[in-house]
Structure formats: C-alpha cells, structure tokens
Amino acid sequence: MSDDPSNAIVAAATTANTSGGYTLAELYTLVSTAGVADSLDVLTILPVLLPCQDLAARDLIAIMGECSSAKEVVMAAQEQVEQIAERAEDDDGDEKERGWVERLVELVELYRAAIPRLKLRKRTASETLQPLLSDLRRALEAVSVHATAPDAKVLVNTVGDIPRAVFKWVQDLPEVDQEEKEKCQSMLKTILDHPLVLFRHLLGYGTAQKAFEACFPRLRMSGQDQSSEEGQQIIETYTTIYKDLEYTPDRFISSPSIISVIVLVHGWFLSSSSLQASLLSPFTPTILVMLQPTSSLQDDALAFLLLILHQNKTSSKSETSPDVIDALVPQLIVLASAHPSPQTRHQAFRILSLLLESGPSQLRLQLLADLIAKCEYPQMRVAAVGLVKDAVLEALQAKSGQSAFGSPMFTRVFGPLLFRPSPPDLFDHGKELDLENFLESPEPKRITEVLSLYYVILWRDTENLTGIRDKDMLNAVEKNLLNPLRAWLGNVMDGGGVQDAHDHALMPLVSLRMGLNRIEEARATL
Numbered sequence: 001m002s003d004d005p006s007n008a009i010v011a012a013a014t015t016a017n018t019s020g021g022y023t024l025a026e027l028y029t030l031v032s033t034a035g036v037a038d039s040l041d042v043l044t045i046l047p048v049l050l051p052c053q054d055l056a057a058r059d060l061i062a063i064m065g066e067c068s069s070a071k072e073v074v075m076a077a078q079e080q081v082e083q084i085a086e087r088a089e090d091d092d093g094d095e096k097e098r099g100w101v102e103r104l105v106e107l108v109e110l111y112r113a114a115i116p117r118l119k120l121r122k123r124t125a126s127e128t129l130q131p132l133l134s135d136l137r138r139a140l141e142a143v144s145v146h147a148t149a150p151d152a153k154v155l156v157n158t159v160g161d162i163p164r165a166v167f168k169w170v171q172d173l174p175e176v177d178q179e180e181k182e183k184c185q186s187m188l189k190t191i192l193d194h195p196l197v198l199f200r201h202l203l204g205y206g207t208a209q210k211a212f213e214a215c216f217p218r219l220r221m222s223g224q225d226q227s228s229e230e231g232q233q234i235i236e237t238y239t240t241i242y243k244d245l246e247y248t249p250d251r252f253i254s255s256p257s258i259i260s261v262i263v264l265v266h267g268w269f270l271s272s273s274s275l276q277a278s279l280l281s282p283f284t285p286t287i288l289v290m291l292q293p294t295s296s297l298q299d300d301a302l303a304f305l306l307l308i309l310h311q312n313k314t315s316s317k318s319e320t321s322p323d324v325i326d327a328l329v330p331q332l333i334v335l336a337s338a339h340p341s342p343q344t345r346h347q348a349f350r351i352l353s354l355l356l357e358s359g360p361s362q363l364r365l366q367l368l369a370d371l372i373a374k375c376e377y378p379q380m381r382v383a384a385v386g387l388v389k390d391a392v393l394e395a396l397q398a399k400s401g402q403s404a405f406g407s408p409m410f411t412r413v414f415g416p417l418l419f420r421p422s423p424p425d426l427f428d429h430g431k432e433l434d435l436e437n438f439l440e441s442p443e444p445k446r447i448t449e450v451l452s453l454y455y456v457i458l459w460r461d462t463e464n465l466t467g468i469r470d471k472d473m474l475n476a477v478e479k480n481l482l483n484p485l486r487a488w489l490g491n492v493m494d495g496g497g498v499q500d501a502h503d504h505a506l507m508p509l510v511s512l513r514m515g516l517n518r519i520e521e522a523r524a525t526l
Contacts, residue, residue, distance in 0.1 A: 005030070005031055005039070006040050006041035006045055008022050008027055009024065009048070012027055013049055013052050024054045024056035024057055024060065028059045028063070031060065031063065032059075037064060040068050041072075042064050042068045042073050042076045043072055043075065043079075046077065047076075050107075058106070062109070062113075065112075065113035070117035070119070073110055074110075074132065077107045078135060081139045082135050084107075088104075088142040088143050088145075089142040101147050105154055108162065109158060109161075111136070112161045112165050112166075115128075116168065118169075125180060129187050130187060133191045136159075140159070140195055140198055144198045149203075153203060153230060153234060155195060156195045156199050156234055156238075157234060157237070159194075160192065160237055160238055163191065163192055163244070164241055164244060167184065185245050188245055189242070189247060192238060192241060192242065192245075193257075193259045196238060196259060196262060200262065200299075204228050205232045205234075206299055207300050207303035208303045208344070208347050210303070211302075212350065215306055215307070216350075232266075235262065235266045236266065236270065238263075239263055239266055239270070249267055252264055256282050257286060258286060261287070261290065261300050262300050265300050265303045275304070275311060277308055277311075277358070280305075280320060280321070280324050281321055283304070284324050284328065287301045287304065287305065291332070291335065293335075298335065299344075302335075306347065309354035309355055309358055310354060313354060313357065313358065317358070318358075319359060319360060320355065320358040320359045322360060325355055325356070325358075325359045326363075329367060332348050332349075332355065333375065333377070335348035336348035336352055336383075349383060352387075353387055353390065356391075357390075357394070361391075361395070361404045364405075365413060368384055368387055368391065372388070373417050381446060382449055385418065385446060386449060386453075388405075389452070389456060392406070392410060392456075392461075395410075396457075396460050396461055396465065399465075406466065407465060407466065410468075411468055411473055412467075415476065415477075419450065419476065419477045419481045420481050421484065426484075427484035427485055427487065428484065439508055444508035444509070447485065451515030451516065455515065455522055458519070458522040459522055469526060482519065485512065485516065486516055489512060489513055492509065493506075493509055
C-alpha cells in the first residue's frame with residue numbers, strides 16, 4: 001500500500017467505496033499483516049472510526065489499542081470521552097451512527113489496552129490516572145440516561161476490566177511507594193463504584209426477593225430468569241475485583257456506603273456470612289438514601305435490612321436502637337403502602353414488622369398506635385392491625401411481663417383506637433350509610449381485622465394480662481363496636497338491603513358476620 005495507511009483509513013470510513021479504493025476490512029488486513037499499527041495517526045483516525053457502523057472499524061480500533069502509541073491512544077480516547085461527557089446527555093441520537101454507550105464501551109476497552117503500556121516520565125501513576133478516570137466517570141453519568149439493560153451489562157462488565165489491568169501495571173512500576181499505590185487503589189475502586197451505582201437497577205438481579213426467599217423458604221418463587229443470573233455474575237465479578245484491589249469485607253463494613261451495602265449483601269449470598277445487627281446504626285444514613293422513593297437502589301437496601309433483621313430475630317435478638325427505628329419506619333411505610341410493585345410492598349411490610357419487633361416494646365406500641373390512628377395510607381392502617389395482633393401474641397406466649405403488649409397498657413392505648421368504627425358514629429341508628437361506598441372503603445377490612453384480633457386475644461389471654469376480659473372492657477367493646485355493627489348488619493343483610501348485590505360484593509359483609517359470631521362464641525365461654 002503506497003498511500004499513508006492513516007489517510008486511507010479516513011477515506012474509507014468517510015466516503016462511499018465507489019472509486020475502487022480500499023475497504024476498512026481490507027485496510028485492517030493490510031495493517032495487521034504488515035505490522036504498521038504502531039505508525040497509525042490515532043488522533044486523526046479514532047474520531048472517524050468511533051461512530052462508524054462498519055464492523056471492520058471495531059477491529060482497527062482494537063488493534064490500535066494493542067499496538068499503536070500508548071500515549072496517543074490514551075490522548076485520543078480521552079478527547080472522545082470528554083466529548084461524550086459533554087454531548088451524550090442532551091443528544092437524541094442518530095440512527096446512522098453508533099450510540100454513545102457503544103462508543104464509550106470501545107473507549108473503555110482502549111483505556112484497558114493502552115494505559116498499562118504507558119511509560120511514565122514526569123507524572124506519577126496517580127497523576128496520570130486522575131484526569132482519565134474523572135472524565136470517564138462524567139461520561140458514564142452522561143450515557144446512563146440512554147442505557148438499556150443490555151447496554152448496562154456490557155458497559156459495567158467492560159469498565160470492570162480497567163482496574164485489574166491498570167492495578168497490575170501500577171504494582172509493576174519501579175519505585176512505587178505504598179502511598180502512591182493506595183492513591184491508585186482508591187481511584188480504581190471509584191471507577192468500579194460508579195457504574196455499579198449508576199446501572200445497578202438495569203442488571204436484573206433482585207436481591208430483595210432472593211433475601212426474602214432465603215428468610216422465608218416456604219414463600220420461594222420457582223425459577224430464576226437468565227437476566228437475574230447475568231446480573232448476579234456481574235456483581236460476583238466486581239466483588240472479586242474489589243478483593244484484587246485489596247478491598248476486603250472488613251473495609252466495606254468500616255466505611256458504610258451504597259457500594260458497601262451491595263457488596264455485603266452479595267457476600268451473604270455467596271457464603272452466608274453473617275450481617276450483624278450492629279451494622280444497622282452506622283449504615284442507617286446510607287440505607288435512607290437508598291430507600292428514597294426516587295432511588296433506583298431500593299432493592300439492595302431492602303435485602304440488607306431483611307437479612308440483618310431476620311438473622312437478629314432467629315439468633316441473639318439484640319435490641320435495635322430507637323433512633324434507627326424512628327429513622328427507617330417512615331421510609332418503609334411509604335414503600336409498603338405506595339410502591340408500584342406488589343412484591344416490593346410485601347418485602348417492605350415484612351421488614352417493617354421485623355424492625356418494630358426488634359425494638360423496645362414501648363416504642364413498638366407507640367409506633368403502631370400512630371400507624372393505626374394517623375397513617376395517611378388507609379391500607380397501612382388496616383395492615384397495622386395485623387402487626388398489633390402479632391405483637392400481642394408474642395407477649396402472651398413469652399409470659400415475661402416485660403412487653404407492653406402483654407399488659408393493661410395494651411387496652412388503654414388500643415381500646416379507643418381499634419374497638420370502634422371509624423368514624424365512631426358510622427353505624428348509628430338513623431344515620432344513612434351508603435352500602436356501596438362502605439364496601440369500597442378500607443373500613444370493612446379494618447373491622448374484620450379488628451374482630452379477628454379481639455377473638456384471638458379473648459381466647460389466648462387466659463390470665464387476662466391485657467385486661468381484655470375486664471368487665472368494663474367487655475362492655476365498652478360491646479357498646480362501641482359489636483352492638484352497632486350487629487344491628488347494622490342485621491338490617492342490611494336480613495332486611496333486604498343487599499338483594500341487588502353480587503355474591504362477591506357481599507363477601508366483606510359475610511366476613512364481618514362470621515367475625516361477630518366467633519366473638520359471641522368466645523365470650524360465651526368466659
């Protein structure tokens with residue numbers, strides 16, 4: 001080839017091949033067989049090849065990364081990374097050109113191939129790496145708005161190759177002291193952290209559900225899709241790379257962060273290593289950030305909480321700090337009530353239950369009372385009745401007298417909140433109650449839960465620890481809830497008020513009547 005190969009490559013990449021000139025594929029063959037890749041003008045060629053759709057352009061870029069001047073490759077790649085950081089976020093894309101994510105993947109591969117070939121002169125390794133990795137982080141943020149799940153997996157995998165190759169280069173450099181080595185380690189860890197946080201939600205690996213099934217095996221869902229396995233493998237690879245950089249689990253524990261949560265959760269799945277309850281307090285600020293409604297990192301935060309709280313319940317059962325509980329409860333209530341995913345709502349509710357159970361009983365009583373009386377989410381006010389029932393049954397089973405739920409304080413606090421309709425005059429004689437509106441409201445479910453709670457405590461509290469069997473309490477519940485409900489149900493169901501309703505619409509009324517009948521049977525035995 002008599003022409004300068006660099007000019008020929010630019011011509012082939014920018015013009016239609018109608019004049020009998022070389023194609024990019026032919027030029028790649030010539031460059032590779034002639035061994036002239038080290039003479040290519042990378043600064044001129046790379047901007048032309050990068051957006052090119054021709055597959056041979058990929059081969060030419062790859063051979064430049066391996067064989068052309070390392071300094072020129074790094075300079076050219078950095079210039080393109082800067083352009084992506086500046087332009088990708090606001091760009092709508094051009095179907096005739098390769099996407100920003102694809103370009104960035106290729107530039108990352110160039111860094112991986114060329115940086116370990118650099119010969120340092122005036123600057124240290126950390127001084128050389130700092131601007132390159134800083135620009136790369138900006139570019140990753142810019143392309144994150146365009147990335148699909150397949151894009152994210154390729155990009156995260158590719159970025160993971162840089163620290164391994166570059167850290168080996170740093171270690172092999174002559175006269176590198178410990179301080180310089182640690183600077184480079186920190187920079188390389190950061191370039192691992194960034195894509196993992198940015199693209200974690202696109203990796204398709206649901207750790208919260210996996211943790212849920214580990215804690216509650218009977219509720220395990222069958223099968224695991226391929227995308228979940230791919231995501232798991234990516235995080236496993238990153239965990240290994242962190243170890244190669246000498247970041248051990250102890251280092252992650254001592255420095256709470258989003259990455260620490262991801263790595264520690266994944267480490268539990270790999271080895272069932274314990275996540276101690278003592279981690280809750282130092283990690284709470286991080287978990288709160290991850291649980292924000294707009295966060296894409298809720299899954300790992302829920303897994304972290306679930307694994308710690310479930311293990312704490314089944315082992316030493318150390319008491320969780322009230323400060324931690326007060327901080328986490330509001331976020332869990334929002335997720336359990338308003339998250340669009342039923343699976344996430346269920347996970348958050350289970351965690352809320354475990355968290356309340358792990359704290360002081362007095363605080364648990366106060367928070368549950370607030371949930372029932374003040375929560376803005378009607379479905380949570382209903383679900384909270386079940387949490388109260390769990391707490392009372394635990395207290396009655398323990399018989400230690402230490403729980404507020406196994407004492408007269410239960411009836412003093414929850415009697416006025418639970419054992420009456422909402423509003424209190426709902427079933428008053430002479431007040432017109434629209435049946436359809438009532439059945440569509442949360443109130444039938446809430447009262448059904450309350451009747452179940454009352455029935456269970458009547459049966460189980462044989463020693464009357466809660467005061468539920470006190471004459472005054474029995475009379476108050478009868479007057480405020482049972483009698484008005486019984487009279488209203490009799491009027492509606494036996495008086496022909498539901499003739500036009502479908503069977504499924506009547507089920508809430510049937511449940512209410514069954515609850516009343518069970519209570520009458522229980523009270524008859526007292």
